[in-house]
């Protein structure tokens with residue numbers, strides 16, 4: 230097994246990507262490694278396995294929820310339109326942009342990370358000062374940025390959390406996006422770089438952070454916006470929790486992926502996120518972000534605790550503690566809302582034989 234903590238998508242799914250490329254008869258946009266149909270199959274999975282090198286390769290579903298959204302993203306990119314993925318934290322915006330770039334360019338690492346400290350040379354290019362002083366502004370002294378690499382290699386540049394970057398830095402993208410040229414005035418013989426076919430940008434922005442509202446209209450107009458929403462189907466959310474936890478806990482027993490516990494967790498998160506339970510009852514929802522990513526984290530912690538402290542026996546008490554830690558981040562009052570929700574839920578479950586829910590409610594009451 231690889232020693233790398235988080236392999237990039239093109240490495241993790243190398244076999245799937247190779248099988249898709251070998252069986253791909255569709256038309257590929259310029260410099261794409263796969264056709265749009267094969268990119269879709271890579272992200273949403275295929276019913277039938279593919280034969281490759283004498284092996285049968287299953288193309289697994291990786292993104293769950295809105296298939297039409299994935300198709301719209303691929304179409305935008307195939308028409309050379311930059312893509313902006315916005316949404317609540319933990320809705321898989323970065324994950325989807327990694328999957329798209331892995332499938333399209335076999336490179337999901339060409340990334341700029343937006344932050345308040347981002348400068349224009351981090352976006353465009355900077356210099357190796359030792360070479361610059363010794364030999365002057367020659368191409369060899371230029372240190373390319375991910376945007377520069379995207380332009381020259383004709384691949385996608387990912388721009389993570391773009392709205393966290395200062396507005397004037399965000400706006401320095403406008404000329405590159407409209408003219409597809411990056412000027413490098415210091416290089417006298419070659420003062421500009423023309424974008425190669427295949428170059429594009431996928432940006433992500435979190436709607437809870439510094440908003441997209443502040444972004445300039447000029448920059449907004451140059452992106453196709455797509456909103457990634459939380460998964461609203463319990464079975465899909467359970468599938469993501471299971472899949473991600475089995476990746477994270479590959480060397481622990483599979484029995485730790487317990488359906489009833491995962492169902493309880495996914496239902497609690499879904500209800501608290503929407504402020505409505507499955508029988509239609511409404512309640513005040515906590516302000517904390519309760520995304521699928523947080524649910525994965527809560528379950529992962531519960532599994533690790535069971536493995537190292539409880540001889541691989543899952544503990545409901547640990548699950549409850551981990552859920553309340555995820556809920557109480559900024560506001561202590563969110564815990565009260567969680568308790569009220571569980572109390573009401575336990576009442577509706579009283580007539581059923583579901584002791585798991587009753588035990589859960591008793592433990593939450595003691596939090």
Ligand SMILES: Nc1ncnc2c1ncn2[C@@H]1O[C@H](COP(=O)(O)OP(=O)(O)OP(=O)(O)O)[C@@H](O)[C@H]1O
Pocket residue numbers: 291292293294316317318319320321322323324325433434435460469473521522525
């Ligand atoms: N719809 C989904 N399909 C598959 N996995 C999902 C989905 N939603 C969330 N996840 C899981 O959540 C993880 C976190 O997603 P990611 O970091 O991409 O979120 P994000 O939207 O970029 O969050 P942030 O705004 O905080 O950066 C993913 O790696 C994946 O395991």
Ligand SMILES: [Mg+2]
Pocket residue numbers: 322323324389433
């Ligand atoms: Mg992200």
